[in-house]
Amino acid sequence: MPEVRFEKISPADFFYRNRDIAGFSSPSRSLYMSIRELIENSLDACEIGRITPNIIVELSSEGDSGEVEVYKLRVEDNGIGVDAEHIPRAFATVFYGSKYGYKQSRGTFGLGGTMALLYGQITTNKPATITSSKGGREIHRFVLMIDIVKNEPKIFKHEVLENEKKWRGTTVEFYLEGDYTNSKAKIIQYFTHTAIANPHASIMFIDPRGRLYCYPRVTTRVPDPPEEALPHPVGVDVETMSRLLSLSRDRNMVSFLMKNFQRVGEKTAKEVLDMAAIPWDRNPRKLSHDEVTKLVEAIKKYDKFRAPDPSSLSPIGRELLEAGIRHMLNPEFLYVVERPPSSYSGFPFVVEVGLAYGGEIPQSDTIQLYRFANKIPLLYDERADVVWKVVNERIDWSTYKVYFPAPLAIVTHICSPKIPYKTVGKEAVADRPEIERELVVAMREAARELRLHLSKIEKRAMAKKKLDIYARYLPLIAKFAAELAERKEPPKIDDLLKSLGVDQRMVEEARRRALERLQELYAE
Numbered sequence: 001m002p003e004v005r006f007e008k009i010s011p012a013d014f015f016y017r018n019r020d021i022a023g024f025s026s027p028s029r030s031l032y033m034s035i036r037e038l039i040e041n042s043l044d045a046c047e048i049g050r051i052t053p054n055i056i057v058e059l060s061s062e063g064d065s066g067e068v069e070v071y072k073l074r075v076e077d078n079g080i081g082v083d084a085e086h087i088p089r090a091f092a093t094v095f096y097g098s099k100y101g102y103k104q105s106r107g108t109f110g111l112g113g114t115m116a117l118l119y120g121q122i123t124t125n126k127p128a129t130i131t132s133s134k135g136g137r138e139i140h141r142f143v144l145m146i147d148i149v150k151n152e153p154k155i156f157k158h159e160v161l162e163n164e165k166k167w168r169g170t171t172v173e174f175y176l177e178g179d180y181t182n183s184k185a186k187i188i189q190y191f192t193h194t195a196i197a198n199p200h201a202s203i204m205f206i207d208p209r210g211r212l213y214c215y216p217r218v219t220t221r222v223p224d225p226p227e228e229a230l231p232h233p234v235g236v237d238v239e240t241m242s243r244l245l246s247l248s249r250d251r252n253m254v255s256f257l258m259k260n261f262q263r264v265g266e267k268t269a270k271e272v273l274d275m276a277a278i279p280w281d282r283n284p285r286k287l288s289h290d291e292v293t294k295l296v297e298a299i300k301k302y303d304k305f306r307a308p309d310p311s312s313l314s315p316i317g318r319e320l321l322e323a324g325i326r327h328m329l330n331p332e333f334l335y336v337v338e339r340p341p342s343s344y345s346g347f348p349f350v351v352e353v354g355l356a357y358g359g360e361i362p363q364s365d366t367i368q369l370y371r372f373a374n375k376i377p378l379l380y381d382e383r384a385d386v387v388w389k390v391v392n393e394r395i396d397w398s399t400y401k402v403y404f405p406a407p408l409a410i411v412t413h414i415c416s417p418k419i420p421y422k423t424v425g426k427e428a429v430a431d432r433p434e435i436e437r438e439l440v441v442a443m444r445e446a447a448r449e450l451r452l453h454l455s456k457i458e459k460r461a462m463a464k465k466k467l468d469i470y471a472r473y474l475p476l477i478a479k480f481a482a483e484l485a486e487r488k489e490p491p492k493i494d495d496l497l498k499s500l501g502v503d504q505r506m507v508e509e510a511r512r513r514a515l516e517r518l519q520e521l522y523a524e
Helices: 011-017 027-048 087-092 112-124 180-197 238-247 253-260 266-275 289-301 318-329 386-394 433-484 494-499 504-523
Strands: 054-064 069-077 128-134 138-147 152-162 168-178 202-206 212-215 333-338 342-344 347-357 368-373 376-378 408-415
Touching: 011 112, 027 054, 027 069, 027 112, 027 168, 027 180, 069 112, 087 112, 087 128, 087 138, 087 152, 112 128, 112 138, 112 168, 180 202, 180 212, 180 318, 180 368, 180 376, 238 253, 238 289, 253 266, 266 289, 318 333, 318 347, 318 408, 333 433, 342 433, 347 433, 368 386, 386 433, 408 433
Parallel strands: 054 202, 368 408
Antiparallel strands: 054 069, 069 168, 128 138, 128 168, 138 152, 202 212, 333 347, 342 347, 347 408, 368 376
16 A cells, blocks of 8 residues: 655645745746735725825846846835734735735735745745834834745844834835746736726836836825625625634624624524524524534525625725726716625625726727726736626627727726635636626616717717708809899808808818819819
8 A cells, every 4th residue: 555645734835836826827927916916915005094105116127047037026105004013924924914804905815915925035035125114213124034834934134223204104125036028018007907996096116127107196085995894694604603603702692693793683683593493592602513504504594684784895986986097098988887885695895887988098899898806907817707798798889889999998896895706816706696787787877878978979970961061062052043043142141051050160161171072073
């Protein structure tokens, strides 16, 4: 019999061996992912403190290590900063962070920023430098690496500096292998899309060649940050319920359900317990495994729960989304829809859609899609996303007078405490029926407004064509009629032209075009 070897590995070791899962699959993709993850952390740090973000990203070449070039990436923000006691673990421990609560955040797994540093360490074997201050008297600077086997930080240096200028924020600086030549287009696209969803942010990017890309803020209005909320009972499974029961200090099950779940009152709690055949006065910590299972099954069958509380959400908002789209795309027509909160599997979500047409949007055989989830631009796996399915399969654009090629762009944003991503890389949203339905409704509402706009353009074009005919031929008819009647002066038709909507400028323009056409005919 062959000997089978069993071993336990840490989360850091797992992602060290399987970094492709987190999106760090190649030097070009990894460079893009590193920039993206750190910017998202910076935007979250500013949003929590209701701060208008100022983010500076510097990418400089440090030579090459064989076939791949080494870069130094530095990201600085003016967010709320990180307490010194949390800095090492926040940046050098996989699955350690502040984003596991029941509220919307750009990060989902507490992995992104740490994964960027882990990738840099794997490829260059150099430590990262983290500098942060909450605006007090001290600035803390750590030079550290990740102990991959133990999933713990290895601190090489800790400096405490005097904060004379009362600086507040966080700076992350580390080395990594990358391919800027092949990732440049995606990186610039990411910044452009981020500026659409975050028009209140000022972002500067300095690339390895010293070129400055500036995305200035267009508004100082900061969206309301999401609030921490209790979980909705419908979204809780047996494992989560068991954990909540084991940590409970409540004396009976009615009190437990009311205090640990949102939108659950005394009457609702008693009805659910009756369905599960669990006494109201039962001690929560003494429920058996079978009773926990019956309780969760009863919750799934109970159909009287109120909709989830949307306070854990922070949509972009109609005003900010419109400002971002106008600034970056400058369309001729724009209509933004913000749907009321809905829910899937007990998790609240909000869908926002912006439909832009004409202006500086180029003609294309396909619709230009700008997909966002929790204000994060999604640039990869477009065809795997529910948005692509809705736009290309559920909507018949000819119904709304859109014929391709057309200058049409659609911006979609889905926000929720739990976005149903298809992969850890967070690039495509699964086609949950509830989300798909909200997208269809929002898209059709915006498309109807576009149809009205295009119908008005058609009517104006037809009216202009008729007026052009009047302006061109009525003066000639009047002139020839006067000659046939042997009158010296043709009848005055100014009042008639004015009643038809024709002014003197249109008459002169029509004459000029008629003369040009005659000259072309003679030339032929």
